[in-house]
Amino acid sequence: xxxxxxxxxxxxxxxxxxxxxxxxxxxxxxxxxxxxxxxxxxxxxxxxxxxxxxxxxxxxxxxxxxxxxxxxxxxxxxxxxxxxxxxxxxxxxxxxxxxxxxxxxxxxxxxxxxxxxxxxxxxxxxxxxxxxxxxxxxxxxxxxxxxxxxxxxxxxxxxxxxxxxxxxxxxxxxxxxxxxxxxxxxxxxxxxxxxxxxxxxxxxxxxxxxxxxxxxxxxxxxxxxxxxxxxxxxxxxxxxxxxxxxxxxxxxxxxxxxxxxxxxxxxxxxxxxxxxxxxxxxxxxxxxxxxxxxxxxxxxxxxxxxxxxxxxxxxxxxxxxxxxxxxxxxxxxxxxxxxxxxxxxxxxxxxxxxxxxxxxxxxxxxxxxxxxxxxxxxxxxxxxxxxxxxxxxxxxxxxxxxxxxxxxxxxxxxxxxxxxxxxxxxxxxxxxxxxxxxxxxxxxxxxxxxxxxxxxxxxxxxxxxxxxxxxxxxxxxxxxxxxxxxxxxxx
Numbered sequence: 401x402x403x404x405x406x407x408x409x410x411x412x413x414x415x416x417x418x419x420x421x422x423x424x425x426x427x428x429x430x431x432x433x434x435x436x437x438x439x440x441x442x443x444x445x446x447x448x449x450x451x452x453x454x455x456x457x458x459x460x461x462x463x464x465x466x467x468x469x470x471x472x473x474x475x476x477x478x479x480x481x482x483x484x485x486x487x488x489x490x491x492x493x494x495x496x497x498x499x500x501x502x503x504x505x506x507x508x509x510x511x512x513x514x515x516x517x518x519x520x521x522x523x524x525x526x527x528x529x530x531x532x533x534x535x536x537x538x539x540x541x542x543x544x545x546x547x548x549x550x551x552x553x554x555x556x557x558x559x560x561x562x563x564x565x566x567x568x569x570x571x572x573x574x575x576x577x578x579x580x581x582x583x584x585x586x587x588x589x590x591x592x593x594x595x596x597x598x599x600x601x602x603x604x605x606x607x608x609x610x611x612x613x614x615x616x617x618x619x620x621x622x623x624x625x626x627x628x629x630x631x632x633x634x635x636x637x638x639x640x641x642x643x644x645x646x647x648x649x650x651x652x653x654x655x656x657x658x659x660x661x662x663x664x665x666x667x668x669x670x671x672x673x674x675x676x677x678x679x680x681x682x683x684x685x686x687x688x689x690x691x692x693x694x695x696x697x698x699x700x701x702x703x704x705x706x707x708x709x710x711x712x713x714x715x716x717x718x719x720x721x722x723x724x725x726x727x728x729x730x731x732x733x734x735x736x737x738x739x740x741x742x743x744x745x746x747x748x749x750x751x752x753x754x755x756x757x758x759x760x761x762x763x764x765x766x767x768x769x770x771x772x773x774x775x776x777x778x779x780x781x782x783x784x785x786x787x788x789x790x791x792x793x794x795x796x797x798x799x800x801x802x803x804x805x806x807x808x809x810x811x812x813x814x815x816x817x818x819x820x821x822x823x824x825x826x827x828x829x830x831x832x833x834x835x836x837x838x839x840x841x842x843x844x845x846x847x848x849x850x851x852x853x854x855x856x857x858x859x860x861x862x863x864x865x866x867x868x869x870x871x872x873x874x875x876x877x878x879x880x881x882x883x884x885x886x887x888x889x890x891x
Contacts, residue, residue: 417742417788424707424751427500429492431507433465443492444708446668450577454490460528463495467514475530483534483767485586485596489579490527494665497703498524522701522734526771529581533733533770538850540766542865546587546596548763549802554831557611558603562831563805567624570612572643574601576631578665580698582729582771584763584800589630595766605639613646616653624655626696633662633669637678644682644693654691661698663724664705667712676719683720692722697754700728700735702743710752717753725757730778730797731771735759738784741795745785749793756795761809763800764847774848775799775822778809803830804844813843818857820848 429435429443442448454460457473457480480488498521499514501507508514518524525533547553551561551569559571571588579590592598601608616622625647632640640658647653662669669675686693695716699705713724726748728735735741741759748754762772773781782797798806804826814823823843833839850861 416784417738419742419746419788421750422702422743422747424705424710424747425500425502426706426708427496427502429496431501432463432496433467434463435492435496444668444671446666446672449491449493449666449668452492453577454492454495455488457488460488463492465510467510468518469511469515472515472518472530475532476528479529479531479534481594483531483539483595484529484581484593485765485767486579486581486583486589487591487593488528489576489590491578491666493667493706493708494523494527494578494704497706498527500703521703522740523703525733526581526700526729526731527578534767535769535849535851538769541764541769541772541847541849542861543847544764544766544768546766547585548765549584549800551585552587552599556831557615558601558608560612560615562615562619562622564624564830565828566622567626568616568622569626569628570643571629572609572627572632572640573605573629573635574598575634576629577633577662577669578631580661582731582762582765582768584765585630586765609643609646613643613650616647616650620652623652624657625653626657626659628659631660631662632658633660633666637675641678641682645685648682648685648689648691656686656691656693658693658695659698660695663695663697663712663716664699664709667706667708670712671708671715676715679716679721680719683722686722687720693720694723694725695721696725696727696757698728699726699744699748699754700731701740702747705744705747705752705754713752713754723755724753725755726795727758727760728756728795730759730761730773730781732773734771736773736777736781738781741781741785742788745789745793745795749789756789756793758806759795759797760806761797761799764802769849769851772849774820774852775809775812775815775846776817776848777852782809799824799846801826801844801846812846817848818854819860820850820853820857822846822848 429438454463457477461473499508499517508517551563554561554563556562561569561571563569574588576589583589586596588599590598616625627643644656647656683693716724728744730736735744745756748756761778762768778797778799786794797809799809800806801824804824807824812822813825823845825843827840829836829839850858
């Protein structure tokens with residue numbers, strides 16, 4: 401008996417999300433009046449990029465010409481004066497991805513149309529926040545704080561946070577090539593603003609790095625070091641290479657992760673010959689010693705993934721980096737829909753060889769409420785993106801719970817949706833809980849944005865909270881946090 405093989409026709413099935421491959425396009429920077437005469441050679445030069453970063457409103461006007469109305473600049477100026485926790489610092493590479501004009505609609509006309517598109521742009525929303533973006537009812541959550549994750553409390557040396565049993569965070573420097581409005585380390589990173597006088601690292605860099613290495617040599621339970629800041633792209637390569645080389649002499653260190661948003665925000669840095677060759681040297685040493693050397697970057701929207709970003713990521717892989725992974729931040733108006741998250745993940749995975757890894761819920765720092773989503777919203781998003789990506793490239797949405805650490809959004813123990821309070825437990829002690837007998841049985845809390853709650857919950861918070869007193873208390877808490885950190889650093 402023989403069987404006929406009947407060819408099957410592709411059947412169109414209606415899905416909530418429809419996958420289409422989108423080849424990457426570098427937006428045309430010459431569409432912006434201030435960069436009309438910039439050559440490709442200039443654009444791809446890291447020093448040109450660094451020297452032409454937008455740092456203030458005057459420089460933004462010079463680049464944008466007549467595209468934006470005065471309304472936007474007044475809005476930005478008011479935010480910098482009254483709300484901003486980060487000063488303005490936007491590399492040309494990032495500014496060029498705002499209103500990229502690469503789709504069917506093309507370039508909006510100057511004035512009202514372009515300004516409306518600029519206001520709506522997801523990259524603008526977190527890199528150039530304006531006053532009208534912020535909540536007027538609850539600009540800050542009553543439980544927000546400047547060091548919301550208490551990283552400084554857990555410093556075992558200045559800049560070295562030991563929160564997890566086997567992992568540490570090494571904050572080598574307090575600067576970045578770009579300043580994100582939502583920065584979780586706004587207490588330390590960047591320039592002071594009218595709202596935030598930044599913490600200053602007291603020790604000399606060489607002394608701080610030496611203290612970190614000494615701690616790691618003396619602590620064989622630590623196997624994983626995240627090298628961050630700030631952003632390691634702002635550290636002279638020879639200094640960064642020297643630090644990595646020292647890490648590679650410590651037998652218990654098996655994973656090293658370099659944290660840099662600049663792989664996206666300033667890919668020209670990671671494409672410069674000095675850096676590519678240096679990465680090749682440390683990657684070869686890491687491979688020989690059986691250590692995984694990876695890069696973790698921070699991309700929040702598919703618009704940011706351009707051919708130069710993909711080229712930089714592939715250059716790092718070719719140089720011997722074990723993996724390049726993305727840790728985005730979940731933010732309203734930036735990537736808070738399944739379509740935005742999936743578009744980003746496919747752009748990263750398919751076009752740039754960057755593995756989607758985490759999306760963090762935006763931390764509870766001051767003036768961040770307009771960005772934050774509720775736990776319930778995050779849980780729905782996690783559900784919505786399942787099944788489309790390969791398992792190894794399906795990002796986990798995580799809640800970074802104060803004093804607990806990263807937890808998948810479905811790992812909460814309990815959740816009061818009316819008051820927006822979720823409860824969490826943990827299975828390890830941080831470096832400040834050695835003598836805390838209740839650390840593993842205690843419930844820890846995380847709070848939803850109040851405006852996402854039902855009216856009864858919002859009314860409870862309005863009646864329970866004196867916002868002026870809460871703001872004063874958060875400032876006191878920040879000072880206390882720094883005092884604890886200073887004490888820890890002397891031990």
